[in-house]
Amino acid sequence: MRRREGDGCPLTGALQIVGDKWTLLIVRDLACGPRRTTALISALHPISSRTLVERLRDLERDALIERRDHGGSPPHVEYILTTRGRLLLPLLDVLRQLGESLNCNDCDDRRERSGAFCNVCPRADRQPSLSTGSRPRRDEPRDSIVLL
Secondary structure, three states: OOOOOOOOOHHHHHHHHHOOOOHHHHHHHHOOOOEEHHHHHHHOOOOOHHHHHHHHHHHHHOOOEEEEEOOOOOOOEEEEEOHHHHOOHHHHHHHHHHHHHOOOOOHHHHHHHHOOOOOOOOOOOOOOOOOOOOOOOOOOOOOOOOOO
8 A cells, every 4th residue: 555644633543554445354364374375365355466465464564463484385374363452452343333233234245145254253162352362372273284
């Protein structure tokens, strides 16, 4: 996202970081744990891979996410929220509640389209609390595959 010179207002600065269409949706999907680029593209359809990579670079530059390169062939790269990035999670909770109050979207639309609610939806079978910053325990299975 192209950055403009700020006016010294914290709100302006925050909007420079999270004010585009995809940033908070990427944070939403990373709230449940590390994700690979392909998993993010699938979850954020119809985002283009070019747009996703640009947003991931912006988030990494702003120290909101960390890129973990596990090497290998093909390359294995995951993205994870940093402590700073987790500061955005209460904002996601408030925006979700606002969206529900304003009837902006219906979770059933997503379920019909993708076969499941999003991971942070209160109607999902297993909902992590965004504001607590919960992550899967080590013994819980994760949907990522690590190639050694």
